[in-house]
Amino acid sequence: MAFVCRNAAALLKTSRAAPTLVSAAARLCSSGVQYEYIMVEKRGEKKNVGFIQLNRPKALNALCDGLMKEMGEALDALESDRDVGAIVITGSDRAFAAGADIKEMQNQTFQKCFSGNFLAHWNRVSTVKKPVIAAVNGFALGGGCELAMMCDIIYAGEKAQFGQPEILLGTIPGAGGTQRLTRAVGKSLAMEMVLTGDKINAQEAKQSGLVSKIFPVDQLVSEAVKCGEKIAANSKLVSAMAKEAVNAAFEMTLAEGNHMEKRLFHATFATDDRKEGMTAFVEKRKANFQDK
Ligand code: HXC
Secondary structure (H helix, E strand, C coil): CCCCCHHHHHHHHHCCCCHHHHHHHHHHHHHCCCCCCEEEEEECCCCCEEEEEECCHHHCCCECHHHHHHHHHHHHHHHHCCCCCEEEEECCCCEEECCECHHHHCCCCHHHHHHCCCCHHHHHHHHCCCCEEEEECCEEECHHHHHHHHCCEEEEECCCEEECHHHHHCCCCCCCHHHHHHHHHCHHHHHHHHHHCCCEEHHHHHHCCCCCEEECHHHHHHHHHHHHHHHHCCCHHHHHHHHHHHHHCCCCCHHHHHHHHHHHHHHHCCCHHHHHHHHHHHCCCCCCCCCC
16 A cells, blocks of 8 residues: 655655644655655554565666655654654565665766755655665666665575676765765775775675675565564663664764763653663563654
8 A cells, every 4th residue: 555755745845833833744654645766664563664665677676866855754754753753765576775876966067066965855855753674686886886875775586686887987985885884894805895896795795794684585674673673662762762772882982872872861750751661671571662
């Protein structure tokens, strides 16, 4: 079932409205307006997993400007949807995404790139507060690999291939590839991939720590949704704090990161959900989190 949010997301973006209006806008998502380059719906038994599928099959899901703008709109809407506790981004069996759209970039100039801050809006994927899972089948190349790495968890299908082949086009990664890949797989492998353009397969990606799990191609998406459901069953409020704390490890010194973690840990004691979680344990029952 299509769960499409273009108008709602536009409204959310421009609106400084009260939370009730914002969630009303999020609910507009069921109004049936189609995106051009992506498909968006809610999956899982409780429909609490936002699901974004890249849908540009003829171009192997090359990430044209229109696609990334729609991605931002869909993420805005899912972020504002109180029922959604996690988001899965996936492509097709053949390609997660074969990179930024080379045909669109072919005639770009430095002047336009610089003055227009070319591709800056891609960053929206990495600023989502809700946990985001990339389910990667097939090619995840260039911007496709970078898109996966902006997500919080990467699951790979057995035939997935990851690479940063920009060097073969006379350019370099521009959406975090040199930074996130290096942090994920270490300097030597990152350098080798960025300097040669060579791809790594799913097994190599798993061994190097780029992905956390590998599944048969036809089970990948359902496993990613299951992971999303598991996350969505926890407190959304506390999950956002946990995500912020883990991400701090990539930005801060150990002392700063530990300090921030401690502050967030203390902050969980201001939530009803922390109390409910511990009370449920003591009472030997399942916690019923209210995201408060
Ligand atoms: C635009 C692309 C594309 C891309 C594939 N296509 N990748 N179009 N941008 N990144 C198009 C092809 O032009 C072709 O369309 C169709 O998809 C199928 O591709 P083929 O090459 O015919 O398929 P195949 O032989 O199976 O090879 C698959 C492939 C190859 C290995 C993935 O397509 C490839 O090398 N693609 C480019 C990968 C790449 O360099 N990515 C990095 C891009 S730069 P037509 O209509 O021509 O038949 C980048 C910079 C990021 O991402 C910077 C910051 C975001």
